[in-house]
Amino acid sequence: MSTNHLHDNLGPGLLEEVAPDVFSYVQPDGTWFINNTGFIVGRSGVASIDTTSTERRNRAYIDAIASVTSQPVTLLVNTHHHADHTHGNYLFPEATIISHTSCREVMLATGIPDYRAAFPTVEWGDLEFRAPDITFEGATSIHLDDLTIDLFDLGFVAHTDGDVLAWLPDRGVLFTGDLIFHGGTPFALFGSVQGTLDALDVIENQGADVIVPGHGPAFAGSQIKEVLNSQRAYLQFVQEAAKEGVSAGRTPVEQASRTELGEFQNLTDSERLAGNLHVAYREISEADYEWVGFETAISDMIVFNGGKLPHCLA
16 A cells, blocks of 8 residues: 655755755645746846746745745746646746647647646645746757856657756756655656656766756755665656566556565655556557556545545645
């Protein structure tokens, strides 16, 4: 069974200047729909990396930016299409929004999904849909006065099809989006377990001084290898559990129920194991497995979670 870690008093987002004029905005505790953002302050404007989930949380993020500068956000990068990173796009009317081509396509296809059935206690607010304005594939650069922000995709599916990393070479800061869940359970349901593992190699090879993940605290220096290795260990654990389940003829949710989380039991949102196993099964070439779709995989996560919906404090 899942071990779901609940935190009732999360506190405000944590604003930190991680390099000159580069800020992380980390929201405790990094669980469902409680993501990180960040921004870069220039002379003529601000570049934001992602937005967040609810109207209230997005307005708190805007207030955090205003506490540093009166300049408007003129550039906004969506690292991927998930709602906790894109719901706030509409609240930045002066910004040009940049994303991967696949990110925009998925956003246009889904709009603002109705999450009330899955997360009935969340006050989403008065959300409006806004898609990215400019898309790319491969790599591109945006310029905020004298500062260059390099954007690049992976060339393969990882957390999603169309993940974008934002790299500030002059500051040594890398924004990874949801390729990293620091302190939380990695989630590959909309992408690839192996692809996420491969993405960690790309991230490590970038040689960043500071990494701002999509969820959980930012980290730097000697922590980088430690955090990346812990994420690798979990994803490899999922792959081994999938091999065991395929060999034994179990369904992903049956295998999840038989899998001891062990060293990973303290990761938040551990019900994601059941969803991750569906993806890992799909990636085993000898598995006689037919993809069941996202809704069934999410239902299996609820079964693994003792019949309880994922707990969302957004």
